[in-house]
Structure formats: C-alpha cells, structure tokens
Amino acid sequence: MIPETxxxxxxxxVVTMFTAVVGIVGYRVSKSVIGYMLANKSLGxxxxxxxxxxxxxxxxxxxxxxxxxxxxxxxxxxWLTAWHVIGVVVLWIVVADKLYSYVSKYRILSxxxxxxxxxxxxxxxxxxxxxxxxxxxxxxxxxxxxxxxxLTTIFRLDYKLALLLLTLPSTICILLGGMKAAALxxxxxxxxxxxxxxxxxTYIMINVGGPINGLSKLAQLSILGMPGELWLRLDGAGPRxxxxxGAVPMLIMSITFSLGMAQIALPNLLIQxxxxxxxxxxxxxxxxGPILVSLYALLMFSLGAFCHLILGKVLNEQRLAELMRNPxxxxxxxxxxxAPTGIRGLILSAPLAASISTITVTVLTITNTFIRDVVQxxxxxxxxxxxxxARIFSxxxxxxxxxxxxxxxxxxxxxxxxxxxxxxxxxxGPITIGLYWRKASREGVIGSMIVGTITGVLWYxxxxxxxxxHSTIPATILALGIFTILSLLMHRRSRYRDM
Numbered sequence: 190m191i192p193e194t195x196x197x198x199x200x201x202x203v204v205t206m207f208t209a210v211v212g213i214v215g216y217r218v219s220k221s222v223i224g225y226m227l228a229n230k231s232l233g234x235x236x237x238x239x240x241x242x243x244x245x246x247x248x249x250x251x252x253x254x255x256x257x258x259x260x261x262x263x264x265x266x267x268w269l270t271a272w273h274v275i276g277v278v279v280l281w282i283v284v285a286d287k288l289y290s291y292v293s294k295y296r297i298l299s300x301x302x303x304x305x306x307x308x309x310x311x312x313x314x315x316x317x318x319x320x321x322x323x324x325x326x327x328x329x330x331x332x333x334x335x336x337x338x339x340l341t342t343i344f345r346l347d348y349k350l351a352l353l354l355l356t357l358p359s360t361i362c363i364l365l366g367g368m369k370a371a372a373l374x375x376x377x378x379x380x381x382x383x384x385x386x387x388x389x390x391t392y393i394m395i396n397v398g399g400p401i402n403g404l405s406k407l408a409q410l411s412i413l414g415m416p417g418e419l420w421l422r423l424d425g426a427g428p429r430x431x432x433x434x435g436a437v438p439m440l441i442m443s444i445t446f447s448l449g450m451a452q453i454a455l456p457n458l459l460i461q462x463x464x465x466x467x468x469x470x471x472x473x474x475x476x477x478g479p480i481l482v483s484l485y486a487l488l489m490f491s492l493g494a495f496c497h498l499i500l501g502k503v504l505n506e507q508r509l510a511e512l513m514r515n516p517x518x519x520x521x522x523x524x525x526x527x528a529p530t531g532i533r534g535l536i537l538s539a540p541l542a543a544s545i546s547t548i549t550v551t552v553l554t555i556t557n558t559f560i561r562d563v564v565q566x567x568x569x570x571x572x573x574x575x576x577x578x579a580r581i582f583s584x585x586x587x588x589x590x591x592x593x594x595x596x597x598x599x600x601x602x603x604x605x606x607x608x609x610x611x612x613x614x615x616x617x618g619p620i621t622i623g624l625y626w627r628k629a630s631r632e633g634v635i636g637s638m639i640v641g642t643i644t645g646v647l648w649y650x651x652x653x654x655x656x657x658x659h660s661t662i663p664a665t666i667l668a669l670g671i672f673t674i675l676s677l678l679m680h681r682r683s684r685y686r687d688m
Contacts, residue, residue, distance in 0.1 A: 197534030198344070204381065204538040205354075208545050209361040211374040222575050225367035226557045227298065227464040232372055234473035237465055240372040240550065241458050241474075242481040243379035247547035248335025250489060251382070251540035254448075255389070256519035259493035259512065264423035265441045266491030270483075272449025273490075277482040280453045281475040285462055287624045289471050292463050300456040300554075300620070301562040307623050310631035311566070316638050318562035320615050321456050322586075324642065325555050328608035329548060329590030335517070336544030337594065339537060342521050352591050355541070359548040360587040363556075364580050368464055371549040378542040379481065385539030386488040388532060389524060396527050397498045412497050413509060420494045436657035443659030447610030452482075454616040455609070457547075457554040496523045548587070556583045607653075610661025611645030617665065618672035626676075633676035641668030 223229060232240065258266045288303075297303050300321065305314035333352055340351035362370050397403035410417030412426075419425035427437035452458055465471050496519050500509065503526065512519055524536050560579050564570070570578065619634040645664035653660055 194530045194534075196531045197537075200531065200534035201538045201541065204378075204542050205358050205545070207377065208374045208542075208549070209358040211362060211366060211370045211377075220576070222560075222572060222579065223298070224369070225576055225579055226553060226561075227460075228367065228369035228372055230464055231369070231466055232461070232464045232470060233466050234470045234477055236372045236376055237461060237470055238474040238477035238481055239379035240375040240546075241461050241478060242485070243375035243382060243543065243546035244457055244461070244550040245452055245455070245482065245547075246382060246485060246543055247332040248339065248540040248544040249331055250485070251385070251543055252335050252338065252517040252520060255489045256493040256496070256516035258420070258491055259496055259516040259519045261427050261441060261493075262420045262422055262425040262437070263491055263494050264425075264438070265427075265445065266494070268441055268445040269448060269490045270486040272445050273452075273486040274449075274479070274483045276450045276452045277479045279450075280458070281478045284453055284459070284621055284624065285471050285475065286468075288459060288620075289462050289465060289468060291624070293468075298463065299557050299561040300460055300616075301558055304619055304623075304634060307619075308629070308631035308634050310635070313619075313631045313634045313638075314562055315566070316635050317616075317619070318558050320612075320638050320642055321558045322555055324608055324612050324615070325457065325551055326586070326590050326593060328612070329551055330593035331608065332544050332547050332551070333591050333594035336541050336548075338517060339521065339541045339544075342518065342525075342537075349595065352594055355544060355548075356587055356591050359545045359552070360584060362545075362549050363552050363583045363587060368461075368550070368553055371546070371553060372461075372464070374549065375546045378546040381535075381542050382539045383481070383485055383488075385536045386485050388528070388536050389520065390488045390492060392527050392532075393492050393495050393499070393523065397495050403495050403498060406498055407494060410497060410501065412501070413506060413513065417497065420497070430654065431657045434657055440657045440659065443662045447607075447613060447659055447661030451609035451613040454613045454621050456558070456612070456616065457551045459620065460554050460557065461550065493519050496520070499523050499526060548590075552583055552586045555586045559586075607645070607649045607660055610659060611642060611649075611664055614641035614645055614661060614664035614668040618669050622669075622672070628676055629672070630676040630679045632679040633672040633674070636675050637668040637672035640671045641665070644668070 254269060257269070291297060291303060291306070295306050297306055301314040301317035304317045305311060333355060336355040337348055337351040340346050340354060341348050346354070362374060394400060394403065397406060404421065407420055408418045412420070415426065423438050423441065424435070425437065426432070427440060431437045431440045462471065493516060500512065500519070500523060512522070521537060524533050528536060556579055559582055560575060564578065565575070615638045618629070618637045623629045623634065641664050644667050645660045648660035648663050
C-alpha cells in the first residue's frame with residue numbers, strides 16, 4: 190500500500206523542492222524589510238487570492254477536514270463547508286476593503302501596529318504581538334504534523350526525520366525570498382491543492398458509484414457494529430463520548446464554526462492584504478478568493494464518510510478501529526488503494542504542499558510581528574540589521590513549531606481548530622469589529638485578547654472533552670463580552686480613528 194514507484198516519489202520530491210527554488214526567484218525583491226515582509230506591496234489579485242487560500246488550507250484541510258466525516262457524520266462536512274463559504278465572503282467583502290484603506294493611508298506594516306493605530310495604545314500593540322507569536326506556534330505544530338504524516342506514510346520515514354525534511358524547503362523559501370516567494374509558490378501550490386481535491390473527490394465518487402449511490406450504500410453498511418445510517422444524521426455518528434452525551438450536533442457546530450469563521454480574523458491571512466498592489470487587486474480578488482475557498486471546501490470536506498465503503502472491504506476491524514481513532518490517515522490510505530501510479534503521487538503531494546504554503550506565510554507573519562512590534566519598539570536598528578535579524582528569526586520560528594510537533598499526539602483537526610478558535614476569539618473584536626465600531630477602546634481590546642487567550646487554552650485543555658463544547662465558543666463569548674463592556678465603560682476615541 191506504500192507507493193514505492195519512482196514516479197510517485199519523484200512527483201512529491203519535485204513539488205517539495207519547488208518551494209525552495211522559488212525562494213531564489215523571490216530574493217530579488219526581498220532585499221529590504223518591506224520587500225522581505227510584504228513583497229514590496231506588489232501582489233495582484235490572482236497572487237493575493239491564491240496565496241490567502243493556500244495559506245488558510247493547510248494539511249489539516251486535506252487530512253483532518255477530508256477525513257473528519259469518517260468519525261463524524263456527513264453533517265460535519267456540510268456545516269464545515271457552509272461556515273467556510275460564509276467566512277470567506279465576510280473576509281473579502283467586509284474586512285478586506287476597510288483593512289486595506291487603513292494600512293495604505295497610515296503606512297501600517299503589521300497587525301499589532303494596526304491595533305495601535307486604531308486604539309492609540311502601545312500596550313495593546315505589544316499584547317497582540319505576544320498573542321500572535323504564541324498561538325501561531327501552536328497552530329503551526331498541527332501543520333507540521335500533517336506534513337510529517339504524509340512523508341511518514343509515503344517514504345516510511347521516521348517521524349522526526351520527516352519533520353526535518355518538511356522544514357528545509359519552507360525555511361529556504363522564507364530565508365531567501367520572503368513574502369514574494371511565498372506568494373509565488375502559493376499560486377502553484379494552491380492550484381495543485383485544487384487539482385488534488387478534484388482528483389480525490391472524483392476517484393472516491395467513481396469507486397462508490399457516485400454520491401447518490403454512495404449514500405444509499407452507506408446507509409446499509411455496518412461500521413464497527415454501528416449502522417451506517419448514523420453517518421447520514423447530524424445527531425448520529427461522532428466521537429463515542431459525544432454520542433453517549435447526546436452532544437454530537439453541539440460539538441459539530443462548535444468545531445466547524447471555529448474552523449470556518451476563523452479566517453475573518455487570522456493575522457496570517459489579514460497581513461497579506463497589506464501586500465496588495467492596489468485597491469483594484471482587492472476588488473478583483475474579491476471575485477476570485479471566495480470561489481477558490483468554496484470550491485476546495487465542497488470537494489474535500491465530506492469524503493471521509495464515503496471512505497468506509499472503500500476501506501471496509503480491505504481492512505480488518507482492528508485497523509478500521511485504529512482509523513476511527515486517527516482519521517487523519519483515512520484519505521491517504523484510501524488514495525493509495527484506488528488511485529493509479531503517478532496520480533496518487535500528485536494527490537499526496539497536495540497536503541505536503543499545503544503544509545509548506547501555510548508554514549511560509551505564517552512564519553513570516555510571526556517574524557514580522559516580532560521584529561516590527563517587539564524589537565523595533567525597543568531598539569532602533571538600520572535597514573541592513575533589521576533585514577538580517579528578520580532572516581535569523583525566520584529560521585528560529587521555522588524550527589520552534591517543529592519541536593512542538595514532536596510531543597503533540599492530538600488529531601490535526603483538534604490542534605488546528607483549537608488554535609484557529611482562540612485566534613479568532615482574540616482578534617475578531619479588536620480587528621474585524623474594531624474596523625467599524627468607533628466606540629471600541631484600548632481597554633476592551635487588551636482585555637478581550639487576554640481573556641480570549643486564557644479561556645481558549647484552558648478550556649481546550651481541561652473542559653473540552655468534559656463538556657463537548659469547543660473552546661472557540663466560550664472564548665469568543667467571553668472575549669467579545671469583555672471587549673464590549675470595557676469599550677462602553679472606558680471609551681476614548683483615538684486620533685487615528687478618523688479616516
């Protein structure tokens with residue numbers, strides 16, 4: 190079941206090495222801090238839309254998102270798709286224009302710097318910087334694990350070695366080419382992801398006789414002693430503890446909300462609007478971006494349930510039970526069974542490509558935040574030293590999540606949704622709402638970020654498995670509550686707020 194043909198392996202190696210090569214191309218525009226961090230503000234609509242899509246959809250979308258309905262019912266896939274469509278529309282229509290107008294007028298270069306301009310508070314800026322660095326390292330640990338699983342599955346590598354090999358091409362791309370290289374590679378990698386999603390959906394649907402026939406077969410199937418019709422009901426299949434508590438629908442809604450809506454407040458997506466060439470790139474990207482995200486979501490997020498019809502024919506109950514505990518491997522194992530040589534190499538290169546694309550932009554976001562909002566606030570350095578320091582910390586921030594991924598044994602979907610949800614809770618008030626609400630205050634912003642972070646992390650660690658309510662929900666409710674109450678009580682209009 191391991192693709193040992195030279196063709197499959199060659200395809201995956203070429204895709205991986207492509208990212209490093211593009212870093213050399215991007216080096217021409219990365220010889221200044223703005224060039225390195227924001228591609229000299231040169232991204233057109235296609236580069237911008239594809240880069241945001243490829244950054245957002247990491248390996249979690251292919252492995253975790255694609256395999257989730259193997260454990261959960263098809264309602265999970267439907268709601269995950271719906272929230273992604275809603276989220277991407279809000280991102281491009283509500284957030285993008287207003288955000289771009291601020292950063293263009295005030296020459297803002299980072300998300301925490303935007304928060305300082307909106308609320309006139311250096312403390313709010315510093316708090317945002319700390320939150321971004323901390324939470325995105327957690328998020329990237331899940332991304333690294335997804336890419337590492339692919340390399341382990343395909344090449345039978347030791348997991349630690351797989352993580353190291355995943356880190357090398359992305360680090361080279363970041364160190365040499367910066368944001369321009371990341372965007373250029375994301376255009377290719379995003380196209381590859383859509384192609385792989387189309388091929389994966391096509392092969393699985395053909396194998397089960399089409400979606401209608403597949404649903405009929407699934408309803409009649411017995412899955413580890415459970416009736417297959419449970420996979421057709423929102424209150425049906427799910428994690429055993431959630432089923433016992435009757436909490437499957439609530440769990441599905443909280444997880445899918447955290448994943449789908451997070452994009453409207455993720456700093457690694459928002460900062461790419463800073464790199465837009467002009468307002469026309471935003472306007473045209475508004476047509477392209479939602480289509481890309483919606484298409485990918487429609488193709489991928491319900492496939493896991495249908496994989497029962499394929500894997501159940503060839504695997505014994507013990508191995509099927511293992512996949513229920515670790516559905517991240519469902520899509521790769523299914524593809525290895527049904528796709529021909531060459532095609533399977535192309536498909537399995539997609540989640541690896543997705544990991545690399547997400548790593549490159551997210552590491553740049555962390556680096557930009559640290560350099561711009563921590564180092565430069567405390568120390569004045571010339572352009573040469575800043576650029577050198579930026580490349581050094583890019584390497585450090587590339588390695589840190591890899592170390593975290595070594596000790597992480599949670600499902601990819603859990604890691605990413607926990608990080609996504611907490612980031613969403615922290616920034617949806619200060620950025621998404623704050624762009625429009627003039628009564629928002631710095632006290633509300635600082636309080637919401639602190640409360641959102643603490644609630645999101647502690648709830649996920651201690652209460653998520655007990656309550657079956659995802660940490661996003663309480664973190665968002667409490668963060669927005671603090672944001673609103675403190676803003677109304679302590680409102681002071683910043684001189685930067687009037688446009």
